[in-house]
Amino acid sequence: MSKPVLHFWFEFASTYSYLSAMRVEDMATAAGVEVAWHPFWLGPIFKAQGWDTSPFNLYPLKGAYMWRDMARICAARGLPLRQPDPFPQNAILAARTALLALQHPQGPAFCRAVYAAEFGQGRRIDSQELIQELLAETGLPAQLAEEASGDAAKQALRDSVAEAMRLGIFGAPSFIADGDLFWGDDRLEMALARLSA
Amino acid sequence: MSKPVLHFWFEFASTYSYLSAMRVEDMATAAGVEVAWHPFWLGPIFKAQGWDTSPFNLYPLKGAYMWRDMARICAARGLPLRQPDPFPQNAILAARTALLALQHPQGPAFCRAVYAAEFGQGRRIDSQELIQELLAETGLPAQLAEEASGDAAKQALRDSVAEAMRLGIFGAPSFIADGDLFWGDDRLEMALARLSA
Structure with a gap:
């Protein structure tokens, strides 16, 4: 019998997605569940809500709280945390590359490497150089970084955003x-419980 | 030695505050912690963020999700859930009365009774009649409902909102x-862990 599948929708610019990306495979394995990784882009979804940047920037109190909350959770989980500049990062190249990378077994490792660079080390993730470095680090072909700027990869990200909207995803x-x-890293346990029940 | 104190800031119109109100005393007792109940009003705080109603109404996808999330959590905790009409409820009378009720030992029970009427039974909480009924139910003097419209009670709620703002509270x-x-019912465990560590 095939395992139940948890669909994990994540955005590379999102801090709480970092938390989930770093634990979702281990937790799913323990629950006997497979993970389908779905990179997408929140830009058009936030725009539809009238936002032109992260709500953590639009609402400064909420933003300050988010970094405090992240710091506490990262400390508890032994994860490094450094705020990239600017925040949020332009994550489109990373998302398009990830859609290609996820056609290979190393796809999830590439996604974790992007998050580790961005929020573990505070690096920018919008350059071809960084993306190529992370592809090499995870044993993926360097040309994926160039393919990511091609029409097929652009269309793949548009399709992913459209599918996220169809599913009612808003964050x-x-x-x-x-x-x-289920929305938020703090609902991962509930989502897994649904599948292993 | 006196017990550490968890300060619980809640708004009667807030669904997730209902979740916390119904479990905070039991969890705090188990952790060896005392609870200080602080009713406040989100109206002026939301207004400062440019919102004229609940963000769950301003962002319909988020609102639909919130009710789904609440239904799942209430089912898991054995709590009834009925959406009051309108949502959010005008919670000012309840908050002013609660500030008076909390000068008595039955204060927390009165707060829980308000939430049980509002989100357990879907009743309106903006009438003197309902508030008087709940005061009687929890063994508190009926005249608190009238005192709640006096200048002292009005000032007490204004002071509570000002203190919430001073503390950086935004929800x-x-x-x-x-x-x-710590923000959100899903951070109650972390907040208690801080105090019992």
Whole structure:
């Protein structure tokens, strides 16, 4: 019998997606669940809500709290945390590359490497150089970074955003378990429980 | 030695505050912590963020998700859930009465009774009749409902909102533990862990 699948929707610019990306595979394995990784882009979704940047920038109190909350959670989980400049990062190149990388077994490792660079080390993730470095680090072909600027990769990201909107996704990370939407790293346990019940 | 104190900031119109109000005393007792109940009003705080109603109404996708999320959590905790009409409820009378009720030992029980009526039964909480019924139910003097419209009670709620703003509170429920802010029912465990560490 095939394992149940947790659909993990994530945005590379999102801090709480970092938290989930770093633990989702281990937790899913422990629950007997497979993970389908879905990189997407929040830009058009936030725009539809009338936002032109991260809500953590639009609402400064919420933004200050988010960094405090992240610092506490990262400390508890032994994860490094450094704020990249600017925040949010332009994550489109990373997302397009990830869609290609996820056609290979090393795809999830590449996604974790992007997050580790961005929020573990505070590096910018919008350059070809960084993306190529991370592809090499995870044993993926360097040309994926160039293919990511091609029409097929652009279309793949547009399709991913359209699918996220169709699913009612409005933020990241989001999980779809058994057709039901769960939003936020703090709902990962509930989403997995749905599948292993 | 006196017990550490968890400061619980709640708004009667807030669904997630209902979740916390129904479990905070039991969890705090188990952790050896005392709870200080702080009713406040989000109206002026949301207005400062440019919102004229609940963000769950301003952002319909988020609102639909919130009710789904609440239904799942209430089911898991054995709590009834009914959406009051309108949502959000005008919670000012309840908040002013609660500030008076909390000068009595039955204060927390009165707060829980308000939430049970509002989100357990879907009743309106903006009438003197309902507030008087709940005062009687929890063994508190009926005249608190009238005192709640007096100048002292009005000033007490204004003071509570000002203190919430001073603490950097931007949503409800919020917890202050050891001077640190925690936002959301899903951070109650972390806030308690801070105090019992």
